[in-house]
Amino acid sequence: MLLCMFAASRIALQTSLHDESQSVQRQLTLHAQAMLQRVDRYRTLPEVLALDNQLKDALTHPLSAAEVDKLNRKLEQANGASRASTLTLIDKGGRALAASNWRDSHTNVGEDYSFRPYVTQALSHGSGRFYGIGMTTGLPGYFLSQAIRADDGSVLGLIAIKILLQELEGEWLQSPDIVLASDEHGVIFLSNRDEWRYRLLQPLSAKDQQEVQDTHQYADQTLQPLSYRLNQTAEGRGVLASFSQPQLADPVLWLRMDLPESRWQLHLLHDISHNQSTSHWAAIAAGGLWLAAALLVLYIRQRQRLAALRQRSRKELETVLHQHAQELRTAQDGIVQAAKQAETGLSRSLQHLPQGVVVVDPQLRLVAWNSRYIELFRYPPELMRVGQPIETLIRHNAKRGLLGKGDVDQAIQRRLEHLRSGSPHLHESAKGDGTVLEIRGNPLPDGGFVTSYADITSYKNTARELRNLADTLEQRIAERTHDLAQAKQEAERANRYKTRFVASAVHDLLQPLNAARIFTSLLPAYLQDDAGRLLAQRVDKSLASQDAILTSLLDISRMESGQLEVHVRDFTISSLLEVVHNNFALQAEHEGLSLRCIPSQLVVRSDEALLRRILQNFVSNAIRYSHKGRIVVGCRREHRPNGDHVRIEVHDQGPGIPPALQKEIFEEFRRLDEGHADDRGTGLGLAIVERLGKLLGHEIGLRSTLGKGSIFWVSVPLGNAAAVAPTLQEPSPSTRSDSPLQGAAIWYVEDDPPTRDATCALLQRWGCKVLLAANAPEALAHAQPGNAPQLVLLDVHLGQLYGPDVYAQLCDRWGQQPPVILLTAEGDSTLRRQAAERGWGFLAKPVRPPALRALMSQTFLRGREGGNQ
Structure with missing residues (x-):
């Protein structure tokens, strides 16, 4: 048994540590990614x-x-x-x-x-x-x-x-594990525990000591040694270690990871007490199974012996049962006989009973009793004699008030009649001193009556305490329910505050980012050397990545706050697939991949813009994590109990996703390490996909095989083909006019100077005449009848003023209403809908130059067509 327990304990411990090591390694990888991202932000x-x-x-x-x-x-x-x-x-x-x-x-x-x-x-x-x-x-x-x-x-x-890097240590405080970072000398310089900071993993050499002193790397901090002992190597990449300085009560799992480009190491010390507990329980279970097997063998042998004895003992058992029945039939006769033979009435046969017992004959006279009966009612000795009428004892109790209020004679007669009738009874009676008696009476076969009195005061007190405890528990449950309701309300208020804070913070961050992106779009025209253009491209990519993160955060905030409107309608999926192919074909070709969208004329029912967002995230991830092969986007019909659906699938030939990570990648800031070095993603795309799927009621799924690729899919219900009206394709703006912006007179109203300067430079590069670029008060002061421009670019939030209100005042002073394009860092669906109803243009910040130029060209061409008509 001991050998079995030892083997089970070792196997369970090694298996548990292997799984734990893989999980902790992923956590350590996430900490390393966060640390590298913080440094890359300023690189x-x-x-x-x-x-x-x-x-x-x-x-x-x-x-x-x-x-x-x-x-x-x-x-x-x-x-x-x-x-x-x-x-x-x-x-x-x-x-x-x-x-x-x-x-x-x-x-x-x-x-x-x-x-x-x-x-x-x-x-x-x-x-x-x-x-x-x-x-x-x-x-x-x-x-x-x-x-x-x-x-x-x-x-x-x-x-x-x-x-x-102190903020990084603050983020590590949320982890229950100990997270450390050491430099090339083995000095711990970052930690989520103060007592671990500035400690040495190994003694410094003379050269390292001199270098630390010469560079004043750690100023006046005393570098104390880290005292530990390595116990054994765990399954996976970690080791088991015990620490005495600083002291840890239990051994921990120690994992390390080298950080590229820095010669630093990231360490994570993970508590394995639950793994040891699992090992102990496995040993107990193994010992229990061994003992169960041994007991089963013994049980079978015992059954065999019992079968041999069963026949022999049957007759003996019948004899014993017959004798016992005979004794039960004569028990009451023996009690009466013993009472009649006693001179004092006290029966030795009744003395061992805990209840008070009294026996009367058919003439209702005392025959026998025990001492417990006398103790309960405290009868005087002269009353207790054989032949004494029971009425005398009842009347004695009545004088002491034990029969309650009312007519005493009637109460006595009622009890005597009950004894004469020979009816069994059972009831409870409370005495004046608080004692509660359970009174049980039964008639004798040859006449007479036996009554027992049991003291159940303690039982009643216990029952009363249990009732009080139950009432107290119900009250506490009600209080806890009320506290939980209040806590839920506070959590909901905190969540609403967090959502408003994220939206406001993203709005403030998008303002300078908008100006920076416009400036970087102008840099290539002013740089003559390849190195400068390459640096400009890197800056633009960094800003684009930051733009993607902020836009994704804003989308998540809008979805959580319920501000994202859904417009569900029937439409053909072919147009959606064509847009996806046009948006990503060149990017896929640049990465050495082949993108193919299989045409389909099926009609689906969904929000076209949000469904396109889901597919774009799928295709973007497929391009990012595939190094060769092709990417295929296609549709597959499926029959479901709730109606026919279309499953839109995106197939890639990437490295695949491990089963343990297939749920985690749909969480915020979760991403794999297999992407392209210059495009590692933000870790928010699939989180947005999952939220959009829940918002639209579409099921999102994933199938993946390591080394072969992955399939991401979304299931959309089929729509009504008859409800889709045929649309005529309008000619592109490029076919109508070669340069609609050349010489166009424009006013730009913006309260942020960097954004205003960047946008003005961009407009002048396109050949526009920027007649005025100022804030709202300056624009209102400059507006006069007859000096209205051809187009107004207007920021929505102008300090304390609201953009559409400023536009109305400008139109009153001009005496006309020139076209206007609203620019805002908030994706307000209500404002977007109002702009569409009034025929205004609408662009969300950070403004992309190609999108701004296309919308301005479309606005001018629409104005020319209206004038021609």
Whole structure:
């Protein structure tokens, strides 16, 4: 049994640790991705600032106080847009010329940083990176540096950015595990537990100690050793370890992961107490099974012995039962006989009973009793004698008030008549001192009556306490139900506040992002070298990725708050498949893939825009995670109890998705590592797909095989073909006019200066005449009869003013209503519908230049057609 228990315990522990190791490894991968994303967010900022001509010029000559102030303000503005900690301009001697924290008491300006590795690395290799505690601010951070070169290639100085990672530690606090990050020396510099920070995984060599001291990497922090013992290697990638300093009560599962490009390691210490508990239960179960088998064998043998004895014992059992029945029949006769033979009336046969017992003959005279009967009623000795009428005892009790209120004689006669009738009875009676008696009476075969009195006071008290406890529990349940209802209301209010906060935050973030994207769209026209264009493309991709994340967050917020309207109608699916093919064919070809959309004339019932969003996410993911082969989009009819449906499927030949991750990928910020290096996705696409499926009532599904590919599908109900009206294809704007924007007079009303400047530059590049670009008060002051433009570009939120109200005032002053296009960072469906009803254009920020140009061209061409008619 012990061997069986030991083997089961070891097998269960190894199996549990293997599964646990895989789960913890995925968690560690998510922490690593979050850490790399935080660093990647600021990676390109030093590269962009290194190309700035103003910074280059500042490193070529001594700076005046005015020039230093101007540089400080420039770096402060750049730092405010990127949310970095500090931006510092350093000359090739290591002295800080300007910094974004010039207003702080601990400013970097004038400090010597020549001993810092990120300075020496940038001066010698062009770029550098270093983690340490700031000598000026005393705050730890991650430093990224980029050399600033002259036109001849010589190094003039460098620009450095310091990134704070304390927010990352705050996110780690939500994990029940211990999360650590160590540098190349084995020093733990990040942790979600304070006592683990600045500890050594192994002793520092003399060279490493000297390097840490020379660079002042950890300032005055004392680096204490980490005391641990490795117990064994677990199944998977982890090891079991016990820690004594800092002390952990139980062994933990220790997993490590190397972070690329940094020589850092990420560690995760996971509690395995439940795995050990599983091992113990497995041992107990194995021992129980072994014992059950042994007991089964013994039981079978016992059954065999019992079968041999059954026949022999049957006659003996019948004899015993006959004797027992005879004894029961004569028991009452024996009690009466024993009472008659007793001189005092006390029966030895009744003395062992816990109840008080009294026996009367047919003439209702005392025959026998026990001492418990005398104790219960406290009768005087002179009353207790054989032959005493029972009426004397009842009358004695009546004088003491034991018969209750009312006529005493009637109560006595009622009890005597009941005894004479010989009817059995059972009832309860409460005495004045609180004692409760259960009175049970039965007639004797030859006449007379036997009555027993049992004290059930404790039973009654217990029952009363149980009733009180039940009432108390019901009251507590009601209170807890009320508390839960209040907690639910508070949670719902918090969820509504969170939704409003996300929508507001995304709106504020989209404003500067809109200007940045428009500026980057203009950069290629001003850059002559390939390196500059490549850098501009990288910046645009980074902004596009940020745009996708914010747009996705806004969509999720709108869906959670119920602001996303659904317009369900019948339409042919062929047009939807054609749009998907046109949007992604070139992208797939660029990635070396073949995209094919199989035509279909089926009619479905859904919201066309939202269904197109689902398919676009499926196809985009297929392109992102497939490295070769083809992608096929097709339809398959299916019969269901609730009606016929069409299942639209997207097939790819990617790496496939493990079964354990097929549910997790539909969660927010969950993504796989197999995507293209420059397009890893935001991790929100499939989360939006799942929410859109629930909103439309469409089932979303996935089938995947590792190494062969995946199939994502959405099931849509069939529609009514007769309800779909044939549509005539309108000629494209390009066939009507070659350049409808050339020389067009435009007013642009926007309260955000960067966005206004970027959009004006874009409009002028298209050949438009921007007659006015100002905020709402300036536009109202400039509007006069007769100076109305051909088109008005109008922001919806103009400080305290509302865009459509400002447009109405402008039209009153012009005396006419020129076409207008509304621009907003909020995807308000109500405003979009109102704009469509009034014939206004509508674009959501960040505005994409191709979309703006197409809508403006369409507006001008529609105006010309209206004039011709």
